[in-house]
Amino acid sequence: MNIDRRDFIKYGVIGMGATAILGPGAAVASSQAARKVDWGRGSSMKPSGKEARIADHPLSWWVNKFQLPLHIYSGSVIGENVKAFRQVFQNLYPQGHIRFAAKACAHPAVFKIISREGAGIDVASYYEAQCALASGVPPEKLDLNGNCKEDFLIAKAIETDMLIVADSIEEFQIISRIAGRMGRRPRVVMRLSGFELGHVTAEAIFTAGKWTKFGADVDDIPAFLKTLDSYSSVRLLGFHTHIGSQIADLEPYLAVLGKMIELGHLLKKTGRNCEIINIGGGYPISYVNKEEWERFLERIREGYLAARSGDPSRIFIWHNRTRGFETEPDGRLATSHWNDEKFYSPYPKEKMVEAVLRGKVKVYGEEVNTVAALRALGEPALVIEPGRSLVGDSAITLARVSQVRKIGGSHNLMTLEMGVTSLGTALVYMPVHRWEIINDYDRKDPEPFETFVGGNLCFSGDMLAKYKIALQRKPVRGDIVLIRDTGSYGPQFFASNANAFPRPARVLVDATGKLTVMRKRDTYEDIFSV
Template identity: 25%
Template sequence: MKNPLAPDWLQEPKDLNSLEPRIWPRTAVRNAHGELTLGGIGVRELVRKHGSPIYVVDQEEFEARLLMVRRAFTDAASKIGSTSKIYYASKSLLTTDVVRWVEAAGLSIDVSTGGELAVALAAGMPGERIGMNGNNKSLVEIGRAVSADVGAIVIDSELEIERIASVAGAQDKVQAVRLRVNSGVHAHTHEYLATAREDQKFGIAISDVPDLVQKIRSHSHLRFLGLHSHIGSQIFIVDGFVAAAERLLDIYPQLLIDGEVPELNLGGGFGISYHRAEHPMELSELATRIASAVEARCQKLGISVPKLAFEPGRIISGPTGVTIYSVGTIKDVLVSDSGASAVRKYVSVDGGMSDNARPALYEAEYSVSIASRKSAATGALSRVVGKHCESGDIVVRNDYLPSDVAVNDLLAVPATGAYCFSLSSNYNFVPRPAVVAVKAGASHLLVRAETEQDLLSRDAGYQPEKA
């Protein structure tokens, strides 16, 4: 009988030791002892070497997904006589090694702050393969981007036109720019809502596009590339992308009267599976349908198909990451809900909202599996929680763990490669975990774990000689 506390979408797996391929990296397997291995390395060895909790990134999976995304959009664009440029989302997971993987795969990178730009440049990414986003770029950040010869700066407001033009003029350079448009299409995971004008901080209204493009073209130090759209994140269906593309393309005939509009950036935010009930569209199909819609609209409008650009988002880094935790305490809590009583097992681990803020921020759902061993025990509806002084400190809200889960067991939470390390914090003065890449039986450190001494060293009042 199903636990009445379980959400409707959650089904207990027949085998609690199984690893759903849509959720886990392709190298995730259990060895002969039942221990989870990633990139050919057991999780216990990784914890012994790097501590717990630990972010593990499957480099082989990461590199494969870079090529998969590139192939999907290159092939789709080629079918309609166009080309595509793919921007890796630096905000999802950023280290210098990650940038080098992106560069080696032939992709570009999207940054939105001076810090992200600094990492990309420090890793050797050519400026021409960097796109800079952001709704409040400072003069200093714009100056660094222009100086680095970034391939495109996305204009997010009318004010930025003059700001970027003045900086480019001061450096005697011509800076390529895109104009971010609020298309009025907001795509959610399972539905999309079209409105006249969204109430949000990004982009400019469609009705303002002709006047602002004219202003951009009035500056000799700016070169207009085209329009940019981003309708959301963790999107499973294609309808919103098609609607946004059609709305933006409808403006192109008017813009083409006074000059070239060589590109169209349709953003991204393509969804991934965080648990077994999520089934995103195959990326190749999604790319083909978007490209076909662009071709059809261009034919209807009597214009040439522009070059296409995309920002896939978490679909590259998300499924490559697994976070490993150690179990600290366990308690069975009797919960009464709608007149029925049932037990939920609370499993506390040595991390929490400081290493994965998404469940607290967005009520995001994740999966969990016992990692240090196999278990033949029956399943127990469980909630994996962290060590922070917050009732909302939840890592995995709903999943089944073996009923014999015990103190010192290792648990693995998949699909944590995107926005977990990036959003991590030192709440409750907890040092952030190490980020480690695994591949072909070897591991190497991407970011070392913080220590309490690291945190104290930033405290201006700290006096180590008296500590």
């Protein structure tokens, strides 16, 4: 049995596209919607009777075996995503290298898939590094990142010949001292920040601006390079940056790459080669298509203005917040720019890297084709750190409906038997996902059912969807909801036993149908053991 993207989820009917995000009145071509019904890159759904099947098992089998909530990953999708990035480099810049951002989904089963496809791992802790090494990833294909590396971790990286990403000039000095005591000369790149890029994503996941805990300020680097001769125990090979997560626009990548190439030429003037330029990750997933995203923004505007005019029933965002739209002092909504995370991009995943390589960077004020600019620098390795874009669309989450009620007089609130710690991205920003009732899938109401979604934890911030999602019918207690594209961060980054709820199971299915339990559901003893 071979299970690919197209066969991962099978329903009793074909359909459910735009309604899951737009609600009533959505007018999106069925061919566009179908892509989002499928798991990842595929384009079709196949009928298989009334009960949905996931990886060739009926829904009831998953529920009985692992309980709910449950996170299920497709190994095939992860592998295909890595291949797609590799193909871009093979076509346009063979000196390109991939380092999977381990924080997005750290697990041996995932690391083994990544490694088999020829990519390395970007790690930020001792256990991430140990996991990667135990998964068979060669140490020379590990990049040690992070802003708070312990001495023993730096020493381990030096001992095993990992590439070290120095997070600051001060950390560079620490690495030099440790390396000197060990009599070694580690490979190091300097992480950069301080770029003036404007609003490129949500503030909490923007990591390359002036106000960030990551990286050395780009303006301090020219003076630092003049001091390199005093650090004989370190080989500075180039530069690193990471703009942030879900960077939907091309221009920020071109801007930082142009500046890094300029610094590469300054490094060459010190008598050293610039061997590595690492532009980090942040390659976006398009959770919706362009028309759906524009309609999403319009619903925010309409709801806010309607509420200010006395009609709160049309509010679309929880508490009538404006999210990425700023309000003027007089209460008017400034709608010219969205200053938050974007959930649609014309350059999703590997398409962003392709656009960077086909684009133009500004080097010393002159626009130059990206590949030509890299060649003029000596063809350094161009390294990327995709995380979400490799695993984000590889997983789904299943959760059971507890109840549906009214709040604020006219708004529906669906409560799930799952807390926000199991969909952790909702703690940081407002993720836009596709939601569906997966049991009895073909039963629909005449109009989609719009609702906010709350979790089961005892604090008001436990909101799984702060915008109104649209389901194919009104849910009832016991229905099972499927949330798409939950493979990165959410299921594990903030996982906890808040309110003594068990952390849910996480299961990976490979192309042959083999299951790997990435995490078993917590028992009482797991939660309260010492």
